[in-house]
Amino acid sequence: MKEFVLYTGCTTPVRLPAYEAAITIVLEKLGVRLIPMKDANCCGAQYVESVSHTAFAAMSGRILAIAESMDRDILAVCGACSGSLKIVKHDLDHNPDLRAEVNDLLAEEGLKYTGTVEVKHLLQIFNEDIGYDAIKAAIVKPYNGVRLAAHYGCHVTRPPEIVQVDNPETPVIIDKIIEIAGATPVDYTGKTRCCGGPMLAMDQEVANKIGLDKIKNIRSERAQGIVTACVFCDIQLTQVQFGDTAGSEPKIPVLTLPQFLGPALGINFDKLGIQLNKISPEAILQVT
């Protein structure tokens, strides 16, 4: 059984624990075991990242070094965290001065970054470590064609030369998994556009407009649900549908990729935390 260190990041365990539970049980079912990272810190994305590149590198660098001490590659499930860890790994691997600086700080607790661990986003685990054939073989209760829109998340797929997850303009991994599980992947305008989540701090109104624009585009293709691969995107695309400007049309359920895949693998709703979703996806999760 393959093993990875799970770095949950700050947001998933608090705002979307169902995502964490669903990832753990779905990957276990597909032959991947996760070991939680203990004593971790925030990766520094967006906030510390904006004001000090060196401090940001130290914070993400420590997470990379902890994984090295555990002798396992990292699974990051949040777009911001996976992006940060990959970018900092790239920086530390190409900038000896920065690496020396970070290692100087890490040495006090006996940690060292040498560059031996890989950082993988959840989509890579499905695509590279499990593979579509194995997913297909594990489907015991396929869906019956339900129409689903994939939302990939900006920091999951860009910058492509560093993150190396999927095609940045025409990503396919979530769509393929939707198809393999018996549902219908639906293309829509602006698929690779941002959910608006990173704008919440500076301008909530603009953030909502960006999120609702995506919902509108998804709705116009008559998609019955949205499948995500980042905790921030999932939360943002859900909450914009509850705002004053959201309109009166029925809300479109938003669910994480493992929550979608789980029922098709024969996993019960309660273990996937489906009951915690703010817009119930139960009607669209009826497997045959």
Add this chain to the structure above:
Amino acid sequence: MSNDGVPQKSVVNNVPSSDFAKEVEKEFGGEGIMKCIQCGMCTASCMVASMADRYRPRKLIQKILLGKREEVLSSELPWLCMTCRLCEERCQEDVNLAEIFHAVREIAAREGYVPKIFQNTINKVLEDGWLLKDAYTDFVEDDRSDLGLDPKLDWNDDFVKKVKKRYFNGGNKK
């Protein structure tokens, strides 16, 4: 030759050369700024620009190239980039706008221009070690237990204090 009315190379005035652009170019992430040809593909791709008239990434790059240092550093504009990098995907000259705006933010931070919401969040992270300590309620703990997850989150707050001491104390004025 100088009298035939044809401008000489030395008087071509669209070569970006402001001191501020050079300053950004030297900053980590700012290296690509001089490659910008001001085509506007970034603004055309930008979701923030499509929803907010005040934000135009091409114009922001232009202000930097023209040397409007104080105007740029004291404004909220560099902080409105979502770093979604859709513009970078489409830029024909490989200008890395998200990185450039990070470089500008870093210069702004050194001079005390950090939006309050950013500064508050940074202070929190550098105190608690993570973002959501205050949001971790008993209700969430119960949800985690029900899902079979460890309710103890075990974040480290020692390291961020070292980071704060080393890179922030005294470094940020204001």
